[in-house]
Amino acid sequence: MAEAVSRAHTSAHAVLEGPDINRALIRISHEILERTKGGEDVVLLGIPTRGVHLARRLAGHIRQFEGHPVPVGSLDITMYRDDLRTRPARPLGRTELPPDGIDDKTVVLVDDVLYSGRTVRAALDALNDLGRPRAVQLAALVDRGHRELPIRADYVGKNLPTSKSEIVKVYLEERDGRDAVLLLKEEDK
C-alpha cells in the first residue's frame, strides 16, 4: 500500500533493508511449504503492484527449495474497492490467472502492507468472481495493525506496531531500484 506522501516528514526510519526483505520472504516460503505439505496445489496471487513482485519472489524461492514451480498470478482489486467514490477513478491493474485457474487450489494472496484489511476484503470478493479455491490464505510483508475488518494474515514478514499518522512505504528492487521498508513519521501532529 504505497500511499502518496504529500505532507512534511521529519524522520524516515528504515524498518527492513536490502537482505532483510529476502530473509523474511525465504522464511515465508518455508512456512507456506510447511502449511501446505510441500506446496501442492498452491497458487500465489499478488495484489498489484508490489504484491505481484513479492509473489514472484516467493515462487522463485519455493522452486529453489522444492524443485517444482508454483503457479503465480496477479489479482487486481480496483473494481472491488469500497472507497472508489472518495477519489477520481483510478487506473486498473492487471488480473492474470495461471492457466490452470484457481478452482480447488490453495490460493495464497500476497500483498506488501496489511493495514485496514479492506484491500484483502476486496480481493476475496474478486476471487469469488474468478473461481472457487479450496482455501485462501494471506501473506503480507508488513503487518502494521489497525484492522477495520475481521481479517488476519497467515504469513507475516514483519509485525510493525505503528500509529495511524505514520506511513509505511515499501520499495522493491524490481520497481523502485532498491529493497527497503520505511516508516515515515510526521512532524508535529
Added chain:
Amino acid sequence: MKRHLISAADLSRDDALLILDTADELARISDRSIKKLPTLRGRTVVNLFFEDSTRTRISFEAAAKRLSADVINFSAKGSSVSKGESLKDTALTLEAMGADAVVIRHGASGAPHRLAGWVRGSVVNAGDGTHEHPTQALLDAFTMRRRLGSLEGRRVTIVGDILHSRVARSNVLLLSTLGAEVTLVAPPTLLPVSVGSWPCEVSYDLDSMLPKSDVVMMLRVQRERMNAAFFPTEREYSRRYGLDRDRAAKLDDGVIVMHPGPMNRGMEIAAEVADSPRSTIVEQVANGVTTRMAVLYLLLGGADLGGEDQ
C-alpha cells in the same frame, strides 16, 4: 478527464490512452465465466435514444450492466416525446429520477451539449446528428491498437460519406490526438466544406491511397440522408469508392479493414472483404462493449467531480 464525453476533442492524449488502457484490462474480463463487476452498483445510467440504433444502444446497455449499474432505456418512440415534450423537459424528468449518467443519441447536432447544461450527471454522446460519435472513435482506436500495436504514425484511410458521418469526424479528431495520420477519401460532393480545417489530408482517389494505408475504414452510404444528387448512381459510387475483391487483393498483408456498421454489402464493401480475416467488423462490436465499460467506469467510478469543468 472531463465530466462529460461529448466530443472526441474533449479527450487529451493522456485521457484517450487511459481509456484504451482501461479497456485493455476490462477486455480480459469478457473471457471469464462471470463477466460482471460490482463497481457501479447503485448508479443509474439512462439510455436516451431519439434516433434508431441497435448496436450502440445494446452495447451501452451491456457495458453498464456488466458494471452492475441500473439501466433505464428510453426511446423516443412511444414516449412523451411523441406527444411533443421538449428535450429540456425530458432531461429534467430524468434528472428527477436521479440519473448518474445519460447516454444520448439525437438527430440534432449539439443536443448532448445542450443536455449537459441541464443535468447534474455525466452526459455521454452516443451520436448527435452529423456531428460526433466519440465512443465509436474510441472503440475503433482500441481495435486498431489491438491489431497493430501503437497508433503512432499509422496511416488510416477513411472512405465514404464524410459529409453525413459523425464517425468520421470523431475518428479524425481522436486519431490525430493519438498520433495517427488520417486521410479522408470521398467524392467532392460528400465532403463537408469545413474539411480543410480538420487535422487530416483529403483525397478523391481511393486506388492511389490504398497502397499507402495501414487501416482502411469504410463508411456506410447513408441512403436515408441521400436527399440530393451526391453521386450519379450507386453502381458508379461502388465502382469508384467501394472496397471490392480486386482492391482488397492489392492491400499489403496486415492491413486491416474496418466498418462501423451497419454495412451495405456489395455497395461500399464487398461481402467477401467484409468476411475476410483482415476485416475487424465483428471485433469492433465486441470491443464496443469493453470500450464503453471503460468510459462509464472512468466517468462514474470515482468521486463526483462536482462540475469541475463548468
